[in-house]
Amino acid sequence: MDVYITKGFESFICSINSTLVEEACLNEDGKIDYIKLKPVLFEFPTYEYLETGDVLGKCLSFKESR
Secondary structure (H helix, E strand, C coil): CEEEEECCEEEEECCCCCCCCCHHHECCCCCECHHHHCCEEEECCCCEEEECCCCCCCCCCCCCCC
């Protein structure tokens, strides 16, 4: 872990060693299904929690659209 001390607060940079999730939030391959899990993000500049989970679109899809 690294600690960066700045004026007014300290920032901690850590590594994630493992994650735990309920089986109901896994897909058929045993991977986390983020649509079911709907993780929450924290944004520092605004001190707000943001909801995630909906698919907005596909990236790098080479399939022809009709």
